[in-house]
Amino acid sequence: MKFDKILEYQRIDQELIALENEVAKSKAYKDYASAKARFDAAKAGIIKLSQEAAEMLAGYAKLTGRADKLKESLDEFNGILDGVDDVGETDYYIKQIASISDEITALEKEIQRDNDRIDGINAEYKKTFDSGVKATDEYKKAYAAYNAFIQEMKPRVDAMQKALKDLRAGIEPAFMEAYDSLRTAKKFPAFVEYEVGSDVCGRCFMELSGDIKGKLKNPGDYAECPNCRRILFVPGK
Ligand SMILES: [Zn+2]
Missing domain, CATH: 1.10.287.1700 (Helix Hairpins)
Incomplete structure (x- = not known):
């Protein structure tokens, strides 16, 4: 699916960060x-x-x-x-x-x-x-x-x-760019699964406007959370 690779990247990256934290502690x-x-x-x-x-x-x-x-x-x-x-x-x-x-x-x-x-x-x-x-x-x-x-x-x-x-x-370069900038801002995870119809961002729980929800209807859709800037995505395609 569209998000497989970026999600795999995110998973490994988080493991790496956890390891770095382990070293620091x-x-x-x-x-x-x-x-x-x-x-x-x-x-x-x-x-x-x-x-x-x-x-x-x-x-x-x-x-x-x-x-x-x-x-x-x-x-x-x-x-x-x-x-x-x-x-x-x-x-x-x-x-x-x-x-x-x-x-x-x-x-x-x-x-x-x-x-x-x-x-x-x-x-x-x-x-x-x-x-x-x-x-x-x-x-x-x-x-x-x-x-x-x-x-x-x-x-x-x-x-x-x-x-x-x-x-x-x-x-996809646009995904990578968004991910890198969220990582720099220490926003993990950067890509957050969105359940179609949900009223809030799954990470910062800020209520989403109808406009944003309209962009998140079908598998493969994605949009930036206007509050935390994370990428909300609809999985399955
Ligand atoms: Zn958010």
Whole structure:
């Protein structure tokens, strides 16, 4: 009959959709998705900590560089007081030395604080890295299990896809076009049997006008439901 092929197509397509839903709801898929989320989080954490550590180390290098320069300038005062008798001059140098010395002490404290923070980042990094290694391991395992699950279904999926492709060639283009657009809109089934004389669409149950009912009188007739846009058909020819 006129609708045999499109109905066969619809049946196989729905089976395929059911299979896809089964995959999406499977434990293998859920395990895989959650392992991937943990893996992604660990990866992001490692990247963030590496950036923080790099910034910290750059700041630390700057501070130690400044401390080294100050130490050098302090060295310049070495022996400078040996030949100085003047009290005022002596006082001046001593004050200079004391001030540089204070600055070095302050810097060293800052450096120590940075050092502690770098140690903190390092510890956190190790922890994140360890959990990252674990997450990677779990991710690999979950992926392998999911993949095995998919591979198991593949022959069935392939067979269904091939059947759909073969059927498609023999289906009236207008039917196929209507079906594809309803499928995209997730309206299943797309082709709905109509019982001659019925007042409603068999799927959305919207009342049909006399005009539409007039188009659905004999086997082989078909019309679009004005509400849900599904194709209503009269079987038997
Ligand atoms: Zn309808």
